[in-house]
Amino acid sequence: MKLFKFAQSRSLWMMHFCTGCGAVELPPTMTSRFDMERFGIIPMATPRQSDLLLITGYLTVKTLKRVVRAYEQMPTPRYVIGFGSCTINGGMYWDSYNVIKKLELYIPVDLYINGCMPRPEAIIDAFLKLREMIDKGEANAWKKYIENYEWYKKNQAEVFDVEKWSLKK
Amino acid sequence: MVSPILVIALSLFFAFVIPLLGMVSKKLPRLVPPLAMLVNLWILITNIKFVSRGAMLVTTAGLKPPIAINLAIDRFSLLFVILIQLIGLLLSVYYLSQDNRDQRFYMLFLLNILGASGIVMTGDIFNSFVFLEILEISSFGLVASKKDRKALEGGFKYMVIGAIGSSLYLLGIIVLYLTTGSLNMAEIAKLMPHIPESIKLFAALLLLAGIGVEVELFPLNAWAPDAYHGAKDEISTQLSSIISKAGIYLAARIFFTIFNGFYALKIIFYLGVITFVIAELAALMQKNVKRMLAYSSIGQMGLLMLILSLVAKRGDVFVITTVILLALNHAFGKGLLFLSLGALSGGNGEYEIENLGGNGRANPLAGFLFTVGALSIVGMPFFFGFWSKISALISLMKTNVIYLIALVLVISLVEIYYYGNVIVNLFRGEGKKYGISIVPAAVMILFALFVIVFGIWPHPVFQIAQSAAVSLIERTTYISSIIGGM
Amino acid sequence: MTVEETIKKDIETTFGELVRVEIERKHRVRAYTPRNMVLPMLAYLKQRGFHQFTLLTCVDWIKDGKFELVYNLYSLNYNVHVLISTKINRDKATMPTAINVYEMAFDYEREIHEMFGVEFEGHPRLDEFLLEDWKGIPPMRKDFDTRKYVEEKYGMKDLTKELFTRKEQPYRGPGSNG
């Protein structure tokens, strides 16, 4: 249904779960100078109500456990945007023992924004990019998570005790 | 027709036979009192039919009334005598189960019953004084028979005040003798209108002092709590059921037949109210159940005297039947309470509410009987107490003393509160178990039966009480049948 | 006589030759004390007015097989930092806790225990502090090879090899490598 596709792209509810140093970029995007609400993106309090998860910056193992749980609690279809290079290859924490290097291995990511913390304009641009991807129907990373669920779980198991943290579907 | 004089003669005979039997064997004296009671009852029952109309005259030594001592029994006195003998019989059966008594105790017990029935039957004032003396002395002895400090103290107080009371009683009799010249009640009653007011009042007051001690009126009942508290349970039952009933009879006889009810009765009315209020309130604060029961029994006696004094105003048969009902309820209900308290505390005398806690659950029969007794005294429906309380209130209303009903109701609410406190405490927590042998249990159940059976169907008791009340009211027939019968 | 000198003289007079005190620069006095003198020194300085326990750090001298524990104290009215450093041997590193002198030391000691493996006797809670279910040896120790750990844990081996290799730097003494 085209109307639903249109609605899904126009109203993205963002999970206000700022994980890394990029979180400080979000307030300016939300408030009057850049105003992301123009595009129908408002921060929501709980994963149940939101469909967009922002991984802003480096992701330590500790926060990864919470992120995976939040991700699984979000209703499908859900999208993930990775901020900065830390989500791509670990960035400057490439050799740190507690930062995960590749976000891809653990949760499927739709979109990356490069820049060691992208400015609000880049973020707004990413949101519009995501809107196009949804319109074109390309943004279905969440299907990948469901299809090769075991692969993701295996990767996660390497890093933390999956049994305790992941939801029993 | 077996002459009722035998009742007195026989009990005297048995009382003095006991020491002889005592020498023969330890067991025998215990059997004598029940035997005596039985014989007396038999005699009395045979005489019922003679008393259907007015009073029945029993002459002694062949001489006519004004001179010799004689017995004047009408339905009212017969009812009381039977009541006294009946309770005496029950108590004596109760004593059968206790073998740690010496024969002196049985003598005192028989003398006590003798005194009581003597007062009720006699037609001669001086004779009533003699029986009053016998009654008081024997009850001093009974109270002090437990030989521990509290009993002796109770007995001593009872004796001191009893002696004062009876001496004043004697003075009253002398005054009456001087003015009327005769000792026979009927004679005095006939001459009463001729006695000047002030002397009549003076005599009444003196007599009131003597009776007041027995009937536990306000200033004179100071001995009662200690005596009841000190004495053994059976003795306090006797005190409350038998001796006070004799006091009630004497008061009724003197103040109605002789004095034909006059303004002196106002004093009894006020005394009754004060006794009732003070005794019940004092009971509220009691921690010791035995003492609480003592106060409650004084309160009941106060209520009884209160209603008795109302008769004078308007000699209404209903009011007197209420007096009799209250007396019966008090005799059986209070007796049941004292006996079951004995069973509950196992006779070792610790009656504090705390250490009685849970005993009701430990020995269920005694607990149940205690509750029945309490509910009856308090006047709950389906118990005899209900009818007596309702008729008491109706009689209060009949003599249009309305504000008093409120007072009586409030005070009985207090009564329920403290009885309820004890009952609740009895059935809570774990208590100590005391065995009761069959005989005392049987006696108690008999008491309880009276209260419950006549609670559900009070009609027969009403019948008897009504007829007895009628006979008390017809003063003239009483006098004529005694003197006129010359 | 600047404030630092008065404090230096004061410490030297009270603790004598056991303690080597030097004024590194304005507002900072450094004292090298043996192991057992640390607690009395802390107590004395607290009583002298150094109320703030700013920091407790640990330096891993793997060559000499020693841990260097540096207690940073600061007094507001003197506006002077005093650094008490002591050396404890590395393998079974134990140190009496400073909690009963300075409450603040509680978390620092926990962190150092987790990161370096120093056992603080008398510390109530030396359990897991920052790292959740960490299995390896305390990560801040020099003998913990982060790059090898990252390779087998996160599979990031090739990139670092060919882009740049870092030669082993010669050791130029304390405070030199900035």
Add this chain to the structure above:
Amino acid sequence: MAMFYLLLLLVLVGIVSFVLGPIKVLRNIIAFLGAVTAFFYFLTNIKPGLIYSLNIRVYNVHFEAGFSSMFFGVIITALFIIFLIASFHEENDGAYYLFAYLTLTGALAVLFAKDLISFFFFFETMSLFSFLMVLKGKSDTSFRSAFKYLVWSVFGGYAFLMGTFLKVYYTHSVMIGDISYLAGGVKLLILILLLAPFAVKAALMPFHLWAPDAYKDSKDTFTVFFSGGLSKIGVFGYFLVLFKVFTEIAVKYPYFLKAFAWLGAITAALSGIYAFMQDDAKKLLAYSSISQLGYVAVGFGIYTHFSVVAALFHALGHAVFESLLFLVVAGVYYRTKTTDLRKMGGLIKRMPLSFIGLLFGIIATSGIPPTIGFPSKWLLYEALILKGDLLLTSLVFFASITAFLYSYKLVHGIFLGKLHEEHKNVKEAPLGYAFGTVVLLVPLLVLGIIPGLVIKPIDYIVRFYLKPELGYNLANMNTPLGHVNFPVVGLVMGLTFALSLFIYLIAGKSYRAEQTDNYTATEAIDEDFELHYAGEFYGFMKKAFGRPLTWSFEKILNAFLKLFSFLGEVARGFYMGDARVYLFYVIAFFALLAYLMGGKL
């Protein structure tokens, strides 16, 4: 004559079930059959207007079956049967059933009694045997609360007796007759005294102190009959005194009625507040029952045709939904052995039928349309506005708001939320309870949709005393103010429910997330993590109410009791001391007497 046979039958069944005590099965059957025959006998033979007097020589007892006694009699006997069926599951001895039957006899006899003395006699028997029933309660505090209940009901009884004697003294007739022609303030005094026992029974504010403890501590199934049935005697008493005994009360004492209405409203509001502060299910329901009875008192206080019909209808409603709630809580206690809201939760998964019962019960308690609670509340408000005192209407509305609070807390505490470990394998409430729940649900809904069924008999009762103004037929009720068509309300609610259900179904599918899959700021939680809480549910309201919440009638009563114990101390003081002192008393007394009588000597 039929009335006497009915009472006799009940007493006999009671005695038989006592005698058959140990043989449980036989006793239960006999008890059940007895109750059912009594119920049908009641329906068939007891015609209104039947008069019968029994002379027991000492006193003659007069019976007369009026319309109101029929109305209340049917409610009480029906509830008795439900109580009986449920009580077979609990292990209780023969005496329990004897006392139950005798309480019922007392209650029915009170309904029939025509003269005041026998009214008092049966009222006392009812109180005595219900006291013994509460005495058989489950917890150790049941003795204390039973005793409190006895003292209160005897206080009521004695006030009634005092009123009776005053009445007899002035009107020389013991029958329940009119006293409004008496002169002076005495008729107000008689009115208050006669009203006291029913205020105690229907737990009006100052007299309600016994109710929460007695309801909490009596056996669960008995509380169903105790709060549902016996409180109706209080309501019958209101009707009796305010209409039969004092016909022109509206003319002579309008202020008394106004005060009575305000008292009812205050009871409703205050006990509503206490209710939602309680953490124990049965205590909460006890206060809710008192609050609902407060509305009935308001209805009687307004004294117009609408308000009295509303009050009687609400009394019927109260009997239905209050006993339903108590029955469900009893079923829950039977399974989980606790009524503490803090220890329960999530039982909807294990006891669905009880949940439905409780859900409709609380909907009725808060007076939401499709159920029986709404028509009576609606009519009451109409009456209040017609009468014109708006402040009273607001207070009653405040009280009905508290109904939402405590009823939701009840459902939340017991059924919603996380299932505790120990309740994992709890089965549904046993058959007896389930049967009672279903039976009570039927009137709750049917009378909510078509209230006309019951309004007719009620109107028939009130028509005799007050000019009928309420226009009604089976489906709707109209008053000068407004007009409501109840089936339409129900229909609309059903329709909209179907619509939203349809919307719900066409949308996407949903999966069943199990308990630990819950948003707790994405922390992992395991089984025994305490997610669900019901204790201190409105804890913050304590701060909102602040200090007034701490005042309680208990304190006032204790202060009053101290007065008596002070008097007791004084009286006891008199009996201390030894023989000499007593001697002094005697002599002093006679000296005083002599002095008094001096003049006449």
Add this chain to the structure above:
Amino acid sequence: MSILYFFLYLLLVTIIGLLYMGAARKITAHIQNRYGPPVYQPILDVLKLFAKKDTASHGIMHSLGPVIAYTGIAATLLFLPLGNHTPLLHFNGDLFVVLYLLVVGPLGMALGAGESANSNATIGIARALSMMLGYEIIFFMATLPVFYHYGTASIYRVIQAQGAFPDWAAILFPISFIAGLFALQGLMGEKPFELVVAPHEIASGPMVEYGGKYLGLLQIWHAVGIIVETGLFVDIFFGPQSILWFFAGTFIVFFATVIVNAVMPRFRIEQAVRFYWGLPLLLSILGILQVYIWR
């Protein structure tokens, strides 16, 4: 035929409600000096929510909660005359039927949220119900004098009884009108009294476990709620209006509450309840006294 008309009517009101919510977000945005989403944004949100594939549910009661909520508000809508246009039912909606149906909404949502066993939800429900002790009483006491003055309990007749502009109930009873405004702020759950859905404190309160279609239903419920609550207020205080003027009236009232919402911080729960027992209670009592004196 009436069923179809009934659905259309409900759909129309829902859409208008959603547009109101969009307007509210637009107004708040402009107050905060930013553009804010397009007015039809809530409609898109609702469509997106209904397009959600699968959402978590904690049990039948959990999923039925929003259904009952929507039933309550839809039924209230039908009993509420909008201006002088009565809904399909000739039965002129009675005040108490409306008031008690208004409560079905929150109760249904509370039951559903309770089943989700989330502590945030429980706190939210406790706050929602306690708040009722505050605003519900004031609302009732504010509207009572109007009904009493016009001697009827049916909203429809109250509307007819009020004449043209000068003798509107708002003019005749100014004190009650102001008290009604205070109460409306609480009834709508706007900022100073937005304790129930306080996103920062209790993660959107009862809605914490609702996602996807449940949240969609709750959004519609909120939308229709706006129309019903403001509509009730307008009916009582602003007299007979044509449909257009009625919606204009409701928008103005809604506009007032939104402005207050945009600038006010949030009360603590006991402050909120206590606030209602202060000034608003006094005002409403004065209103009632005014009726007595004036009548």
